[in-house]
Amino acid sequence: MENGTAHTPLLKNIAQVRQLFPILQSSVYGKPLVYFDNGATTQKPLQVIEAMDTYYRETNSNVHRGVHYLSGKATDAFEAVRKKVQRFLNAAQEHEIIYTSGTTAAINLVASSFGKKYVLPGDNIIISSIEHHANIVPWQMMAEERGASLKIIPMLPNGDLDMAAYESYLDDKVKLVAVNYVSNALGTVNPIEKIIELAHRNEIPVLIDAAQAVQHMPVDVQQLDVDFLVFSGHKMYGPTGIGVLYGKEKYLDAMPPFMGGGEMIQTVTFEKTTYQKLPFKFEAGTPAIAEVIGLGAAIDFIESVGIEAINRYETELLAYLIEALKSIPGLRFVGEPEKRAGVVSFLIGQHHPFDVGEILDKQGIAVRTGHHCAEPLMRIFNVPGTVRASVALYNTKEEVDVLVRGLRRAADMLG
Amino acid sequence: MTINEIQDEIISEFEMLGEWMDKYEYIIQLGKELPSMDESLKTDDRLIKGCQSRVWLHADYSDGLLKFTADSDALITKGLVALLVRVLSGHTPQQIAEAEIYFIEKIGLQNHLSPTRANGLLSMLKQMKLYAVALAAQNKL
Structure with missing residues (x-):
């Protein structure tokens, strides 16, 4: 890493990238941490720490x-x-x-x-x-x-x-x-x-x-x-x-x-x-x-990873995330911009985002819920807030699958 | 049943539930069962501050008993609110004012709820106690 030789190939081996982030190895409530709250703050690689x-x-x-x-x-x-x-x-x-x-x-x-x-x-x-x-x-x-x-x-x-x-x-x-x-x-x-x-x-x-x-x-x-x-x-x-x-x-x-x-x-x-x-x-x-x-x-x-490579990787991951979310009954996106980066905001049926977020949390999945410090915007959409999943370069498609399963479970429980 | 008997009953109900997801299912169930509050009662002065979801609390005092009705726009919060209403509603202001609420800690809610949700629950409890203390003081005059 330090010598900068590990350019694009690093993202081809996502497991290796994740190894650089100590907190990504941790568990919450006995479940492996799945961190999709990167819009709030990203985790830190070893070299920063x-x-x-x-x-x-x-x-x-x-x-x-x-x-x-x-x-x-x-x-x-x-x-x-x-x-x-x-x-x-x-x-x-x-x-x-x-x-x-x-x-x-x-x-x-x-x-x-x-x-x-x-x-x-x-x-x-x-x-x-x-x-x-x-x-x-x-x-x-x-x-x-x-x-x-x-x-x-x-x-x-x-x-x-x-x-x-x-x-x-x-x-x-x-x-x-x-x-x-x-x-x-x-x-x-x-x-x-x-x-x-x-x-x-x-x-x-x-x-x-x-x-x-x-x-x-x-x-x-x-x-x-x-x-x-x-x-x-x-x-x-x-x-x-x-x-x-x-x-x-x-x-x-x-x-x-x-x-x-x-x-x-x-x-x-x-x-x-x-x-x-x-x-x-x-x-x-x-x-x-x-x-x-x-x-x-x-x-x-x-x-060392390359911002262009990060952009390509995250764009693909975000597209995968959006397609996967579409499979959840009753899910609607809040904001479907022509060009998107980093975050997806959504709601499921009439379920309060706070409820959805809390059930995800118990499954080890971190998302943001609420108005995202954008109250005027939430008022325009006439929603109390949204569930927001935001990606970083260390997130994987497997994690997206865990999120989607977690959301399905939340929707089932909240019925 | 006294306030403490109800608290003990809730504690044993939660002991029978296994992992925390089951406990959540139960809380959600309680939320669904709590009747919705009349829309006309959902006014700003009945809103509890300190919740990410909105919680309304209405107090009614008649025949020497203080009765609470409450509602929330979030289901888990509504379930928690239902527990508090079950424990505290229908007793005298004196009993409510003096009650020591231990079931929240005993069933581990405080540790398992997100901090914002736990704070909201405590704000609600505080507000219920405030009504009771005010009425109890009035009764003594």
Whole structure:
């Protein structure tokens, strides 16, 4: 693995991949764990766990400030991951990569900081009706503060966005468009190339929430010409507590700092503080160093398998899952997007998703039930929530079969 | 039957059931058997907070006895609610207020339910106790 020679063949031997994930060897209630809650968080491969362990054993020190050996070593490792993220996203410049605690923090940073710089009373921010709360609430808070409004791109009945409506919203009152790449609740892959192109025609910048995308498909920020792109480490085989904000230099440079503190300053007097240059301007305080190291290991892991190979494997698995689910009497999909990645949301008859999820749980099968932090969306579908199965590169067709048997049993029991 | 006799009866019923899937089948059965609450009673002020599924609790006080009716949109939750109603409904506020509820722990429900479901169950119990405590205090005045 470490030497990167095990490219595509790794996924041909899924048992070998699963061996890399200690938790996948475990049982719950005496049954082998079948983990289909990857949209919430993925499991971690040994190399991520070990990278963090090794960091604390051999390198632990604070970054960017020590004169001593360990601090230098920690700083090098910390900054090497920034380069790795830059390459992973194909960002033009290293300092366009800002570490945050996760997707939520990254969106809050942009909402607050971009809002202060660019948003005036009467302006609009466009989001969509299929967003996670993390890509709704920060914009609501900012809009309220700035006297601006939100415009919501409606959804077509199948879970795709209404692109005609979107196009009609674009005018000089719109200061930013913020949409997800892949919907965490429905699995819809949004046509972000088109969304970005249309916004740019009106000189409007775009933020893409890629929390459900970077683990499933190649993402190239320069090719997309996206202005901001955010994601979390823990949904892509890395640790919790670390995420990334990619932003174009021209915006990040112009935006004021989000949080004040150590590390983000150049000089401080009680009268006036001058700020550090990018990326440190946005990284106040001691960062999550071990988590950054873990994120680096997660990127290494993904690249050792190959994101294209992951995409092919998961696309096939997802198609198999959808066909298998169709065999269950009374099952209906919530959202049948034209293009889908990662997740499938569904309900069986009138059964409450919570009941279905609990009976699956007792069979060792982990799924997510509820509104998936997308309450407005659930209201549009008029459902209390859904059962959501979400896949990762270590899931197998055999596991899909176990899930389907489990669902049949749940349906029988709930009758 | 006293509250404790009912609790003991439930404990022995659950002891007869083998693995947890059987216990779930039984809880689901209880959920199906609990009569649905009148739609007009399913108001927001009767909703119990802290459940992933919705639970409504209605209390009725007459002839010195506190009676509960309850419902849920999820079947397992409804079964659990049925157990609580069976234990606590139809006693005096004083008896309910002073009752020590041990059957949940004894049958292992707390360990086997998902934490959100267990929390919901405890919220419901708390709400039932609150009604009883308020009425018992009133009766003493």
